Amino acid sequence: MRIFVRILALAWHYPKHLLAAFFFLAASNGFALSIPYLLGETVDEVLVSGTGSELLEFAMLILLVYLLRGIFAYGQQYMSEWASQLVSFGLRNDLYHKLQNLSFGFHDTQQTGDLMSKATADVEAIRGFIQGGVLRATQIMVLMGGTLGVLFITNWRLALVSMSFIPFVIWRASVVNLSLRRLWLYIQTILGQLTTVLQENLTGVRVVKAFGAERFEEQKFEILAEQISESTVQSSRLQSANTASMIFFFSVVTAAILWMGGLEIVSGRLTPGELTKFIFYMGLVTAPIRMSGFIINNFSRAVSAGQRVFELLDAPSHIQENTNAQILVNPKGRVTFANVSLVYRDGKRVLSDLSFEVLPNEVIGLLGRPGSGKTSIAHLVPRFYDADSGRVTIDGIDVRDLTLTSLRQHVGIVMQDVFLFSDTIEANIAYGNLHASSEEVIRAAKVAQLHEFIDNLPEGYQTLIGERGITLSGGQRQRLAIARTLLLDPPILILDDTTSSLDAITERLLREALSKVMMGRTTFVITHRVHSVRHADQILVIEDGVIVQRGKHEDLVLQDGQYRTVYRLQLQPIEPDVEEVFRSTQDS
Numbered sequence: 001m002r003i004f005v006r007i008l009a010l011a012w013h014y015p016k017h018l019l020a021a022f023f024f025l026a027a028s029n030g031f032a033l034s035i036p037y038l039l040g041e042t043v044d045e046v047l048v049s050g051t052g053s054e055l056l057e058f059a060m061l062i063l064l065v066y067l068l069r070g071i072f073a074y075g076q077q078y079m080s081e082w083a084s085q086l087v088s089f090g091l092r093n094d095l096y097h098k099l100q101n102l103s104f105g106f107h108d109t110q111q112t113g114d115l116m117s118k119a120t121a122d123v124e125a126i127r128g129f130i131q132g133g134v135l136r137a138t139q140i141m142v143l144m145g146g147t148l149g150v151l152f153i154t155n156w157r158l159a160l161v162s163m164s165f166i167p168f169v170i171w172r173a174s175v176v177n178l179s180l181r182r183l184w185l186y187i188q189t190i191l192g193q194l195t196t197v198l199q200e201n202l203t204g205v206r207v208v209k210a211f212g213a214e215r216f217e218e219q220k221f222e223i224l225a226e227q228i229s230e231s232t233v234q235s236s237r238l239q240s241a242n243t244a245s246m247i248f249f250f251s252v253v254t255a256a257i258l259w260m261g262g263l264e265i266v267s268g269r270l271t272p273g274e275l276t277k278f279i280f281y282m283g284l285v286t287a288p289i290r291m292s293g294f295i296i297n298n299f300s301r302a303v304s305a306g307q308r309v310f311e312l313l314d315a316p317s318h319i320q321e322n323t324n325a326q327i328l329v330n331p332k333g334r335v336t337f338a339n340v341s342l343v344y345r346d347g348k349r350v351l352s353d354l355s356f357e358v359l360p361n362e363v364i365g366l367l368g369r370p371g372s373g374k375t376s377i378a379h380l381v382p383r384f385y386d387a388d389s390g391r392v393t394i395d396g397i398d399v400r401d402l403t404l405t406s407l408r409q410h411v412g413i414v415m416q417d418v419f420l421f422s423d424t425i426e427a428n429i430a431y432g433n434l435h436a437s438s439e440e441v442i443r444a445a446k447v448a449q450l451h452e453f454i455d456n457l458p459e460g461y462q463t464l465i466g467e468r469g470i471t472l473s474g475g476q477r478q479r480l481a482i483a484r485t486l487l488l489d490p491p492i493l494i495l496d497d498t499t500s501s502l503d504a505i506t507e508r509l510l511r512e513a514l515s516k517v518m519m520g521r522t523t524f525v526i527t528h529r530v531h532s533v534r535h536a537d538q539i540l541v542i543e544d545g546v547i548v549q550r551g552k553h554e555d556l557v558l559q560d561g562q563y564r565t566v567y568r569l570q571l572q573p574i575e576p577d578v579e580e581v582f583r584s585t586q587d588s
């Protein structure tokens with residue numbers, strides 16, 4: 001019921017359209033209601049009295065009423081479509097806005113396909129109900145109310161008989177509604193899963209092909225598609241059985257009226273014209289009764305869709321802006337972690353009691369094995385996640401006391417997995433910085449060692465990438481992501497494993513270019529490679545979410561520990577070993 005009221009409230013956002021639709025509805029049904037009355041009058045006044053003189057006038061009047069009814073019915077249809085389109089437009093935008101503002105933590109727990117299905121199929125179900133269901137249900141009530149009123153005035157005994165089917169309709173409607181709601185919730189959930197399979201299959205098409213998993217994927221899809229098709233057929237079965245039983249009961253009532261009406265005419269309490277009215281009035285409500293099965297289906301579907309959509313709209317964002325959050329202005333860039341611990345939603349503790357400080361303009365290196373927690377540390381600075389205990393501060397201000405926009409404007413992060421939009425290279429570099437000039441874009445691309453490559457493309461910076469254009473290599477994507485972040489010119493810069501896909505020469509060029517960029521800003525360099533951090537002001541070695549070593553390169557190489565082990569493996573020349581092997585083969 002709560003969901004139903006909320007759906008109605010959505011429609012009420014557009015009162016003018018809705019009221020206009022209701023006005024047309026009332027008018028068209030008013031005319032519809034007067035038709036049986038006119039027919040009854042024709043029988044009594046013209047036919048039974050036997051004069052036949054006003055027959056033509058009555059026929060013309062009835063024609064006119066039909067015409068007006070048609071015109072208003074058109075208006076009703078048009079306005080209800082309009083109102084429902086406005087509702088779905090508003091709802092989709094609300095959902096999209098909500099999705100933009102939900103935190104990383106929320107997205108960790110959601111399947112993209114399911115979210116897509118909510119924004120499309122579920123919104124459409126709600127729209128269909130507003131357009132069809134809400135108005136049609138009102139129409140039924142208006143018609144039934146009008147019909148019963150006229151019938152009671154004409155002959156209350158017969159009116160009581162004709163009312164006898166109403167409790168039956170209500171009982172059937174509530175029983176069927178319950179089963180249908182369960183069914184629709186199931187169908188919509190499976191539809192979400194189907195969309196997820198489709199979305200993952202399309203984005204992961206290369207993996208699917210590489211592993212020859214086409215058949216496996218098809219089966220996954222087929223099973224879900226079959227469940228949807230079976231359940232939808234089941235819902236139709238319920239709907240048809242419901243309609244059929246209602247029509248049957250209704251026919252029984254009509255037959256009873258015919259029989260009792262006959263007796264009433266014989267006893268002189270009813271005229272033939274009045275019986276004609278009765279029969280035609282019953283005919284008038286037949287169509288809506290026939291529709292009621294459809295409306296109940298429509299209603300059940302909309303309510304279960306509403307449940308899914310409102311769940312998303314009401315989802316709390318774990319990263320909330322403080323009510324009196326302050327705007328970060330020109331930070332110097334002192335970043336401090338004080339006893340920071342982080343537990344992800346699955347309950348896993350990934351960072352424990354980390355404390356360190358990076359002074360303005362310093363470079364800090366984070367080195368550690370895959371999964372040690374480096375990215376997790378970085379994600380706490382722009383508040384993609386919040387620490388469970390301890391504080392992360394910028395210039396001494398807790399990041400939780402800053403507005404999200406101003407915080408993220410000042411913290412530039414080049415992420416480990418690069419995402420590019422289906423747009424031009426220039427638009428991708430300028431993403432998030434709409435005011436950037438072409439010169440600025442080129443300058444950023446030059447620092448990122450990507451300018452030469454772009455310049456050699458036939459369409460240069462206007463080359464499209466993604467589905468409609470060229471595909472970039474892993475290293476090119478990484479450099480594009482660097483250019484994108486550099487363009488923001490952030491005082492705090494985080495480079496998360498940004499050189500992992502580069503060859504030795506490009507990497508050196510990039511490192512040299514970046515070392516110039518790092519001047520005048522606080523930089524986090526996250527890496528597996530010692531030479532990326534050997535000039536850093538301080539290096540933290542992370543293992544299982546704790547700092548196991550810290551210091552400068554010169555100190556760390558002297559200590560026994562992970563840093564020295566990695567250093568030896570990566571930086572000490574390996575040629576002597578090769579020579580040794582060669583010599584030993586010669587000897588033997």
Ligand SMILES: Nc1ncnc2c1ncn2[C@@H]1O[C@H](COP(=O)(O)OP(=O)(O)OP(=O)(O)O)[C@@H](O)[C@H]1O
Pocket residue numbers: 108344345346348350368369370371372373374375376377416497
């Ligand atoms: N969003 C998340 N939800 C739950 N667990 C996560 C999430 N992100 C990372 N983890 C877990 O936290 C641990 C640390 O991950 P993190 O990404 O910080 O490692 P990393 O040091 O950056 O590794 P790599 O060098 O491979 O990038 C891992 O065990 C990972 O499985």
Ligand SMILES: [Mg+2]
Pocket residue numbers: 374375376416496497
């Ligand atoms: Mg990482």
